[in-house]
Amino acid sequence: MxxxxxxxxxxxxxxxxxxxxxxxxxxxxxxxxxxxxxxxxxxxxxxxxxxxxxxRFPVTLVDDFGRVVTVSSEPTRIVSLAPSSTEILFALELGDRVVGVTEYCDYPPEVVELKENGSIAVVGGYTTVDVEAVLQLQPDLVVASTSLQRDVVTTLEGYGLTVIALDPHDLSEMFADIILVGRATGKLVEAQQLVQQLESRVQAVVNKVKDLPKLKVYYELWYNPLMSVGPGTFIDSLITMAGGENIFSDASTQYPMVSSEDVIARNPDVIIVPDSYMASYNITVDEIASRSGWSSISAVANGRIYFIDEDIIVRPGPRLVDGLEQLAHLIHPEAFEE
Known part of the structure; x- marks a missing residue:
């Protein structure tokens, strides 16, 4: 036609x-x-x-590595090499075509069930992809992620597999990647609809917080030694969009090592930590509040220490918008009061 x-x-x-x-x-x-x-x-x-x-296949596109990739026919056997890619594929209702994922792919919940019952194979870790396991699945499309997998992409391409690589650095690039996956899989309409819905939700958050004061936010990526987030990270940009100001946005690296004195001196209004702290390391609100000298920090004095599911603010997939909404609720709860 x-x-x-x-x-x-x-x-x-x-x-x-x-x-x-x-x-x-x-x-x-x-x-x-x-x-x-x-x-x-x-x-x-x-x-x-x-x-x-x-x-209308074959379709030719340019992926995030700048590679020109031709998908010869509509993919029916897809391998995902990252949790974020898996989430995009399932959000586009492509779950029935996914035959392989990494050990870290755990969302949506049905992915875990499909791995456990053998319907989806595990092809290694994020940086430890088992190339032989991928080849055995005979995929007609592999979705890779970030520069950490460049060597794997080259290797798989050398075996004649069709591979597209996703490497977004902000929300707009993540939205573009959803469209890219939609084009590569024959799900362009669904991809466009999903992006439209996500963009609408983002704009709703921005509109609610745009006129509110920028509160200083400390995100603790790790506790021993202390590590936070700097410019060029999804968390930094999401904090800004949610009406906050990352206290280490001026860092020289994306993931700066910081001192307790640095945090105290910058006096954040809000402290946010990953919820895996509590589950895996028994780090609690009381533990954070009782750190030496931290009682003078505004966030501690005002009881504004919060936990968040880190997956929704670090995995570059559709749930980043969930993360933005949660951050906005934590930073500016008054904006969402009915």
Whole structure:
């Protein structure tokens, strides 16, 4: 089918989706039958569009390593080499095509179940990918992540596998990667819809906190020795978007070693630590508050020490927006009071 026909069908899909959403907002039982029919029609249109996209393979794209990659046909056997990539694939409803993941891939929860029952194979760790295990799965697409996997990408490519690499450095690049994965898998519509939803949520947070004072935030990445986050990290940018100011945003490295005296001197209004502290190292709010000299810190004096699931602020996938929302609630709870 010609490109203009595909684009026309895509436009119809988007219009119908918008109409469905509008209908959902109407509380009128007499519309139920019409709404169900409309939803059915929408699903048929979406399936037709996806079929057309499948027929339009091969697709050529440029990944985050700057590599020109051609995906010859719609992938049906996908291996993910990072938790963030796995989360993107499942968010695009590609879980039934995923045949291999790393040992650290644990979200959504069904990934754990699929690994345990053998439906999805484990191909090693994030930086210890078992190339032979990947090859045995005979994937038609491998999704790699960050510069730490450059050598693995080169090796797998040498075996003739199709590999795309994702390496986003901020939310906008993460959104672009969702679109990239959508193009590579024939899920472009779903990818565009997901990005639109995520961008809307981001804007909602930004609008709520934009006129509020910037509170100083200390994020403790590690406790012995103390380590925080600096510029160029997702956590730093998320803190800023959530209405905070990272007290180590002026650091010379992304993950600076800091001293207790540094933290005291910079006097954060809010202290945020990863929740794995409590589970794995028995680090509690009381332990942090009782550190020598820390009683003078505003965050300690005002009881503003919080735990957060670090996965949602470090994995460059859709849940980064969950992380942004949680950070905003922790930094500026008053912005979300009804």
């Amino acid at each position: 010609e490109s203009k026909h595909v684009l026309a069908l895509l436009a119809v899909v988007v219009i119908v989706e918008a109409f469905v959403i509008g209908y959902l907002a109407v509380s009128n039982s007499s519309l139920k039958s019409d709404l169900e029919q409309l939803q059915s029609n929408y699903e048929e249109l979406l399936n037709e569009y996806n079929q057309l996209m499948a027929e």
